[in-house]
Structures are given as structure tokens and as C-alpha cells.
Amino acid sequence: MTEGRPAPLFQARARVIGRDAKLFANYLLSLGVFVTLLGFRGVSLSSAAQGAVLAVVTLYTLLLLHSLTGFSLGPAPSVQWVSFPEFDPLAKRMRIRLTSGTPYGLYRGNGLAAYTDGIKGKVIFNQKALAKLSDREKVALAAHEFAHLRRRHPQTRIVVTALFLLGAGWTAFSNMPMVAVPLLVVMFVTLQLLGRSHEYLADRDAAAFTSPEDVARCIQRLGGGVKAASAPVPPSIASRIQRSLFVHPPLAERIRRLRSLAGQVDG
Numbered sequence: 001m002t003e004g005r006p007a008p009l010f011q012a013r014a015r016v017i018g019r020d021a022k023l024f025a026n027y028l029l030s031l032g033v034f035v036t037l038l039g040f041r042g043v044s045l046s047s048a049a050q051g052a053v054l055a056v057v058t059l060y061t062l063l064l065l066h067s068l069t070g071f072s073l074g075p076a077p078s079v080q081w082v083s084f085p086e087f088d089p090l091a092k093r094m095r096i097r098l099t100s101g102t103p104y105g106l107y108r109g110n111g112l113a114a115y116t117d118g119i120k121g122k123v124i125f126n127q128k129a130l131a132k133l134s135d136r137e138k139v140a141l142a143a144h145e146f147a148h149l150r151r152r153h154p155q156t157r158i159v160v161t162a163l164f165l166l167g168a169g170w171t172a173f174s175n176m177p178m179v180a181v182p183l184l185v186v187m188f189v190t191l192q193l194l195g196r197s198h199e200y201l202a203d204r205d206a207a208a209f210t211s212p213e214d215v216a217r218c219i220q221r222l223g224g225g226v227k228a229a230s231a232p233v234p235p236s237i238a239s240r241i242q243r244s245l246f247v248h249p250p251l252a253e254r255i256r257r258l259r260s261l262a263g264q265v266d267g
Helices: 008-040 045-069 085-093 127-132 135-150 153-173 177-209 212-222 237-245 251-266
Strands: 080-082 104-107 114-117 122-126
Touching (some): 045 177, 104 127, 114 135, 127 135, 127 212, 135 153, 135 177, 153 177, 177 212, 177 251
Parallel strands (some): 104 122
Antiparallel strands (some): 080 104, 114 122
């Protein structure tokens, strides 16, 4: 390594810290602008903070409705429901309860390589992502998503978010908005940490049921997401909010941990 040049892992961590700092700064700035605008209209600081909290609570309540019922906040990519018989033995070994019939979906457009619908027991894949992967890497990707379902990660995020929203809404209506504002900030931080912990756990489970090297190659090949080559579908408002809340860990760190697991297995 050249002297004075940071290691790739350090660079990845620095980028994710900078990204998170920018994300939280945007949250606080948005709340600050909202409060300031209300202040110019003669609204007290307490009332302005109360209005800001209720606006955020309403927005994320709609997001929860979207997660639970599919209620859409904007245009979303259409999903084609299909069967993947090659994934069924893995789902059985991992003891995953998938919906009957066609538990797998395919979509085209910008977005994640795959995601889970924990409420309905479905896994949705990006078509272009699957086209990039070998057969073993496809199974590794499916194992990662199955691990989220196995550990009930989607349900956990929904419950944690709902509890924070109830607390923030109650304190705002109880004329304690200055308590509700930091509670929302704690919610954002908690969901960030929870999301990263879930990704590491899903990687570890996927490696246990396939192989650490297959999962690492899958992550490395996909690079954290997929961009559509043509005719991209604009992401919905809900998907934008979800991405801002649940930021994935740096790829270099995920791959390092998987390669470390591979070394333990070989040893």
C-alpha cells in the first residue's frame, strides 16, 4: 500500500460516515426550516415544533401503511410473480414460510437487487441483478433475503418504528413537543443501527446455508444496487424514504466479514 493513501476499508467507512452525517443533517435541517417558517407566521416555538413532529409522524405512519398493506405513495415498479423451484430446497432447509403459489417476484427498474415482503412472505428480485449472477450467487442472494424473513427483520423494523411514532405523537399531543423532536432523532439513529445489524446477520446466515465466498462474490458483483439500462421506473416516495432510513453497511466491511468467516471455515 502506498504511504499516505488510505486503505479501501477506511475509505468505505469514511464515505458511509459522511453519508450518514449528511442524512441526519438533512433531517434536522428540514425540521428547522419547518419550525422557522411557522415562526415567521407568528407561531410559537413550541407550536412550531409540535407541527413539525406531527408532520413527520404522519409521513412515517403512511410509510408503515405502505409496508403493511401495499398502500402506494407514488408510482412503483410493477412486479411479475413467478416460481423459482431452485430456491425451494433452500427455503425448506432454512425453515422459511413463504406464501403459497408464487412467492417470488421480479421487477425492472432502479433499486435494490432484492427485498422481502415480510408480511406476505414473499421475496422480490431485480431482473437485471439476477442476470448478473451465476447460479450459486443467485442462491446466495436468495439465502440472504430468506435470512431476513427467518429472523423477522421486516416485522422488527415495523414494530420499532411504530413504537417510536406512538411515543413522538403522544408527547406532541401532550404539549411536550421539545421531547418529541429528540425522540424522532433517536428513532432515525436506531433504525440506521438496526438496519446495519440486520444486514450483517443476514449475510452470516446466508453464508452458513450456502458459503461465505458465494455471498461475498454476490455482494461484490452487485455493488449494492442496480441501475436500469433503459426505461427506468421512478422510485416511489415510500421507497425513497425506506432507503433513507435503512442504509446498508459499507460493502467492503460486509465482504471483509464474509471472507473472515470463509477463513474460519477453511481452518
